Amino acid sequence: MSEIDDIQKLLRLKRYEQPPEGYFDDFLLEFQRRQRAEMLKRPLWELAWERANLWLEGFRVPAIAYASILVAALGVVGLVVNSPNAASPRSGLTAGIAPNQPQLNLPAVSPNGPVAQVSSSALPPSYILEKRPVTYDAPFSF
Amino acid sequence: MDEPPEPKDADLVARTKDGDASAFDELVRRYSPRVYGLVYNMTSNHEETNDLLQDIFLKAFRSIRGFRGDSSFYTWIHTIAANMTINFLKKRNRRRGVSLNDVDAHIENDPDYIEATSSSSTDPRREANLAELQKKLNEALQKLSHDHRAVVTMFDIQGMPHAEIAKILGISEGTVRSRLFYAHRQLQSYLGEFRAP
Numbered sequence: 001m002s003e004i005d006d007i008q009k010l011l012r013l014k015r016y017e018q019p020p021e022g023y024f025d026d027f028l029l030e031f032q033r034r035q036r037a038e039m040l041k042r043p044l045w046e047l048a049w050e051r052a053n054l055w056l057e058g059f060r061v062p063a064i065a066y067a068s069i070l071v072a073a074l075g076v077v078g079l080v081v082n083s084p085n086a087a088s089p090r091s092g093l094t095a096g097i098a099p100n101q102p103q104l105n106l107p108a109v110s111p112n113g114p115v116a117q118v119s120s121s122a123l124p125p126s127y128i129l130e131k132r133p134v135t136y137d138a139p140f141s142f
Numbered sequence: 143m144d145e146p147p148e149p150k151d152a153d154l155v156a157r158t159k160d161g162d163a164s165a166f167d168e169l170v171r172r173y174s175p176r177v178y179g180l181v182y183n184m185t186s187n188h189e190e191t192n193d194l195l196q197d198i199f200l201k202a203f204r205s206i207r208g209f210r211g212d213s214s215f216y217t218w219i220h221t222i223a224a225n226m227t228i229n230f231l232k233k234r235n236r237r238r239g240v241s242l243n244d245v246d247a248h249i250e251n252d253p254d255y256i257e258a259t260s261s262s263s264t265d266p267r268r269e270a271n272l273a274e275l276q277k278k279l280n281e282a283l284q285k286l287s288h289d290h291r292a293v294v295t296m297f298d299i300q301g302m303p304h305a306e307i308a309k310i311l312g313i314s315e316g317t318v319r320s321r322l323f324y325a326h327r328q329l330q331s332y333l334g335e336f337r338a339p
Contacts, residue, residue, distance in 0.1 A: 007329045009254040011298035014183055014279060016249040024174050027192070031170055031199055035163065038200065 151215040158206050166206070169215065170199050176300065177223045183295040184227045184288070186280045187241045194230055198223045213309060220296075220310045228288045245276055282332035290325040293318055 149157075149168070157165035177198060182191040202222055209218055249255045258275060283291055292311065296302045297318070308315045 004326050004330075007326050007333060008298050010258055010275075010279060010333055011294065011329075013249060013252065013255055013258070013275070014283075014299045015179075016246040016252070016255075017182070017243045017276065018246050019178065019182075019188060019243050024171070024178075027174055027178075027195065028167060028170055031196060032163075032167065034196060034200060035166075035203060 152211060155206060155209060155211070155215055158203070166203055169219075173216065173219050174199070177219060179300055180220065180223050180292075180295055181227050182243070183283065183299050184231065184291050186284055188243055189241055190230075194223075194227060198226055201226065217306065217309050221312070224292055224296075224310055228292060231288045278333060282329050285332060286325050286328060290321050290328070293321040294325045294329070297322055 149165075151169065151172075154165040154169050158169070174195065178191060178195055181194050181198070182188065185191050185194070198219070202219055205222075209215070213221075255275075283294065286294060289311075293307060296307045296310065297304070302310075304315045304318045307318045311318070
């Protein structure tokens with residue numbers, strides 16, 4: 001028999017050292033008393049937080065439901081961004097330009113088409129004639 | 143008539159999480175004797191063990207929401223117990239006197255006890271009585287480091303397998319074996335007089 005076996009046999013005898021009879025019943029009673037006392041001492045916000053968590057857990061919403069809600073929310077955001085109104089340069093594109101980025105000072109676009117806006121002092125005066133001369137005669141008068 | 147089967151630990155844990163304090167009481171009832179054994183054999187003091195055991199189960203109750211069930215409740219509660227006891231022993235700057243429990247009278251029939259304490263004409267040093275053996279065993283255990291004592295307590299006294307000890311202490315099985323080897327070597331020198339000739 002090895003010396004280690006002897007040591008192990010001696011150590012196993014420690015199992016016979018036991019607390020007094022009924023100790024574990026008393027231990028449980030003392031534990032319950034301390035446990036309840038501790039619960040009463042807890043701050044209100046902590047109890048409220050725990051209750052709220054318990055209440056939320058009660059729903060038992062599966063993870064796939066959260067994923068579906070996320071996908072739906074992303075879809076709505078996508079629709080809003082891609083809507084025709086959102087594509088106009090005034091509302092969509094210029095809104096996203098950061099203030100410190102250089103901006104093109106483009107003229108406003110009229111609904112009838114682009115109009116050149118040139119400073120009148122920079123060019124010599126010129127006159128633009130109508131294609132058709134102005135007349136006061138009634139058209140197609142015979 | 144058959145008694146209803148005992149609820150599984152996992153069910154009791156789930157019920158505790160749902161706010162059923164009586165489910166945790168059942169876990170305390172189930173595991174307090176074993177956890178007591180671990181703490182008592184590491185501290186060699188019944189009063190300190192009693193206080194620590196209360197703290198261990200209160201901590202477990204407070205933290206049960208964080209118990210995800212990756213390990214068994216048995217492993218989890220023993221991990222809490224081992225860590226808290228080792229921390230307690232590190233902080234205990236001056237060792238309090240031992241306060242040992244009475245030894246169960248059944249020890250008198252244990253062949254290992256008879257062998258260890260029997261009078262031997264060839265070796266009078268082995269003549270010993272129960273109190274002396276208990277004192278010597280505890281003194282020897284207290285001379286071990288906290289980590290070595292934890293491993294010896296779990297393996298030699300409580301009979302846990304290496305793998306379980308490794309999980310509880312968060313170390314490898316090789317480290318468990320190595321700690322046991324060095325602890326046994328130390329104990330051999332302290333308990334030499336009680337070994338078989």
